[in-house]
Amino acid sequence: MPEVSPHPSPAPAAESGSAAVTQASAALARMGAPEHLARALVAALGSTAAEQITENPWLLLKLSTVTVEQADYCARQLLGAQASPDDARRGRALVERAIRQEVRAGHTAVEERQLERALRSQGVRDPKTALAASQEAEEIVAFETLDGDEDEFAEGEAADLPEPEVVLAPAELGAAEQRLGEGLARLAATSEPIVDAATAAEIVQARAEHLGRHVAAATAAAVVTVALRGVCVLEHGAGCDAAIIDTLACCAGIAHESELGATVACPTASAAAALRARLAAAGAGGGIDVVSLAELLGSPGTGAPETPGAGSPAPAAGLVIVTDAMALDVLRATELVDTCGDGTHLVLLADPCQAPSVGPGQVVSDVITSRAVAVARLPEDAAPGPVARLASTVAAGELAAVDAPGREVVTVPAQSAAEAAHRALQLITDSIPRALEIPAHDVQLITATNGGEAGAQALNTACKTHLNPGPGAHGGFDAGDRVLLTRRGPGHAAGEVGWLREITEAGGVVELRDGTRVTVADPGGLRHGWAVTVAAAHGGSWPAVVAVFPPETKGSRPQVYTALTRPQRHLSLIDATGGELARAVGEVATIPRRTRLVDALRTA
Structure with a gap:
């Protein structure tokens, strides 16, 4: 079998070295596959992995590092002449793999015709049969969707409606996106105004006078929208x-006056801590319950009821505001909406210029496009700081220099990935702590790539050597390492960055940026976190950020904008792209995704 790279994620500790891994290793050996794939295979298929791949060798395609050619080779070794390109097991595995690749790219649905073409290119002569088998096994689900916009029809014109297009989605994801549309429609239909428009305006005025702040007219209008409408962006x-x-x-004032209460949910604990500090500095922290989204929803599997509106209302009372809502993917948004009881007012506070979520979907963008909920725009500050001004120029399609007399923004050119990595390490270990008095633990490296000399993996290796050297005695980690939590667990969300404080029998104890400690039982849920990718940084916020764009960056305006909006006080921008970054900002304005939420909202 051709060489296969090891799977990058270690298996859960409970499976490592177990009988299941030993049996999977033997099964892999019988079909000529590398035995080092056993742990990843058990992580993907469970304790019966050996039996499953013996019955269906194409299940090897569950591992992203295994190619179709390699899986076919193993099938021939195991099945001999019975291994056929048209084997139903092969067809289903190829369908599942193709859709999984699309989901990893952020899509929630794939055109049926696109999948048929992909299957034919891999030797499947009857793609429709393979797709039907996957649907019968309830692995995928089909939906009909109509492209186009009813507003495109001229007045009085009796144009023919387009033929419905069939799209396919993984069963769980497709059901969740449909339920999300129905759930948002439910909230919009069942909520009554918290107060009337005149009363809302009076409360805003009173709140502004109490805080000694001038509230802009556009802001006041947005708050009135929140009071009147069940769902708004x-x-x-x-x-x-x-x-x-x-x-x-x-909003907190309106919720207090109406005795509903308000909860503000941030994507991560670090973002929640930063927001609490901003509110306190403005003298506006009273009466606002700011939590992480993980705190709001609870542990995985315990939060959302299966039926919209069933079970208990959200832990918050009548008003739930989600900040940085562009970070919401379809599954988390569905869980959030499922948890909200009838009548809850849900507010998505979002910057549409940011990149879509790490997970599949583009929830906020689709909600806006659907025109099924109210949308209001908050006004710009009278005198935004240099970081905000730079981000705003990027949002407008230009990567331009900005005046930063306090060194709030520093641009660092680099001629190679190696130089970019050197500059990044220099900034986090010396320059920023020394010149700006921001300690290294408050500086976050954000890079556009995972691999390469200036990618997250290489930068983390360098940072560990300089900032917390050690043998990596605990699966590559030592106490004191900065870590990224890559999976949601009790008390924390994926995307949190914290510090590994100790290793116990229960797992790694991680201190988050807000001071809380959580235990991560699965070592596969941790990565070193001095440097993270732009995608992993989505929803996070740090005092200082070093944004690294290596030569191989395939950038876009939303990606660059997202990186530039993570710092609170200082941004160092390392550009090693030789002008390609500015071109991407100017020309690559969107990150398109194929989703179904607009249809689900319009037909709910």
């Missing part, structure tokens, strides 16, 4: 800090 840009604080303070 409040758009903002990089320079809207004052409007965001005013909005949250006034």
